[in-house]
Amino acid sequence: MVNSVEDPDKYETISIESKIREGVFHKVVKDLETGKAVSCSCKCWSKGKKQCAAMRTIN
Numbered sequence: 353m354v355n356s357v358e359d360p361d362k363y364e365t366i367s368i369e370s371k372i373r374e375g376v377f378h379k380v381v382k383d384l385e386t387g388k389a390v391s392c393s394c395k396c397w398s399k400g401k402k403q404c405a406a407m408r409t410i411n
């Protein structure tokens with residue numbers, strides 16, 4: 353998979369299963385320099401720019 357955002361030296365993608373919807377995974381992108389979640393595949397982030405529960409577990 354080629355994705356310019358997911359530079360393996362700087363970012364790590366972590367899949368976290370939703371606690372609300374079984375079988376739904378948040379693909380959280382973690383910035384390895386700051387140790388913080390910078391992006392997520394879910395609607396909370398992609399549409400609302402709100403940190404979802406999965407992102408908050410990383411921060």
Ligand SMILES: [Zn+2]
Binds near residue numbers: 393394397406407
């Ligand atoms: Zn999410």
